[in-house]
Amino acid sequence: MAHMFNESSNVGEVVRTFPKASDFFKSYRIDFCCGGNRQLIEAILERNLPAQQLITELNELYEESKNQIIIDWEIASNRELIDHIVSKHHRYLNEELPTLSPYVTKVARVHGGTQPHLAKLYQLFNELKNDLVTHLMKEESEDFPLILKLEESPSDQLIEEFSIKMRELVNEHNHAGDLMKEMREITNDFTPPENACGTYRVVYQRLEALENDLFDHIHLENNVLFPRVAAAVGVSI
Numbered sequence: 327m328a329h330m331f332n333e334s335s336n337v338g339e340v341v342r343t344f345p346k347a348s349d350f351f352k353s354y355r356i357d358f359c360c361g362g363n364r365q366l367i368e369a370i371l372e373r374n375l376p377a378q379q380l381i382t383e384l385n386e387l388y389e390e391s392k393n394q395i396i397i398d399w400e401i402a403s404n405r406e407l408i409d410h411i412v413s414k415h416h417r418y419l420n421e422e423l424p425t426l427s428p429y430v431t432k433v434a435r436v437h438g439g440t441q442p443h444l445a446k447l448y449q450l451f452n453e454l455k456n457d458l459v460t461h462l463m464k465e466e467s468e469d470f471p472l473i474l475k476l477e478e479s480p481s482d483q484l485i486e487e488f489s490i491k492m493r494e495l496v497n498e499h500n501h502a503g504d505l506m507k508e509m510r511e512i513t514n515d516f517t518p519p520e521n522a523c524g525t526y527r528v529v530y531q532r533l534e535a536l537e538n539d540l541f542d543h544i545h546l547e548n549n550v551l552f553p554r555v556a557a558a559v560g561v562s563i
Contacts, residue, residue, distance in 0.1 A: 329385040333377065337369050338362025338549035342400060344388050348542055354380065355515070359544035360503035399550050404477055407551055408470045415543035416462050422536060423455045429529050437526065441519075443512045450512075451533070454505045461498050469495060473555055485559045492552050492563070499544045506537045 331340055341347045341358050351358040356369050370377045399407050434448035469491050476484045510516060516530040516537075556563050 330388050331384055333367035335366045337364055337366055341545055342549055346391055350384055350387055352538060359541045359548055360500045362549045404473060411546055415539060418539050419458055426532050429525055433526050433529050446512055447509060450505050450509050454502060480559055489561045496548055499548055509533060
C-alpha cells in the first residue's frame with residue numbers, strides 16, 4: 327500500500343491534510359508552523375531522528391484517523407477560519423499572557439540568583455508577550471478585516487496592501503516562534519530541576535502549553551489562511 331506521506335512531503339501540507347499530525351510533530355519537536363515550508367526529510371534530519379521510522383509512524387497514524395471526525399479547515403470559509411483563530415487562539419493568549427506573567431517574574435526573582443537562565447527566560451517571555459499583544463490587536467483591527475474585504479471586493483490596492491501585511495505577519499510569526507524555541511532550549515525542553523518548587527514547575531508547564539497553542543495558531547495562518555487568500559488573488563508567498 328502506498329504511503330500518503332513520504333520524504334519529499336511538505337511539512338505544512340502534511341498538517342493541512344492531516345491536522346492531527348500537529349500533535350505528532352510536536353511530540354518530536356519538529357517545527358510545522360514557522361518551518362512548515364520544507365520537505366519532511368529535512369525537518370526530521372534537523373532533529374537527528376530516524377527518518378523512515380517517523381515517516382512510517384506518521385502514515386500509520388493517518389490511516390488510523392480516517393474514521394475519526396476532524397474539522398477540515400481547508401474547506402471552511404475564510405470567515406469561519408478567522409472566527410476560530412480569534413475565538414480560540416487569540417482568546418487563549420489574551421487570557422494566558424497576563425496571568426502567566428507574574429509567575430515568570432516570581433520564579434526569576436526568587437531563583438534567578440542561582441539559575442541565571444531564568445533571567446533570560448524572563449526577558450524572552452516578556453518580549454514575546456509584548457510582541458503578541460500588539461500582533462493580536464493588529465490582526466483583529468486591520469489584517470483580518472482586510473482579508474474579508476479583499477474576498478468581497480478585490481482591487482489592486484487591496485491586493486498590494488494584503489501582500490505587504492502578509493509578509494509582515496509571517497515575519498512576526500517567525501520571530502515569535504524563534505523566541506519560543508529559545509525558551510525551550512534554555513529550559514532543557516521545559517524540564518524543571520528535581521528540587522523545583524510548585525510555582526517553578528507550573529511556569530514550565532504553562533510555557534509548554536503556550537508553545538503548543540501558539541504553534542497550532544501560527545500554522546492555521548501561515549499554512550492555511552494566508553496561502554489560500556494569496557492564491558485567490560494571484561499573490562505569491
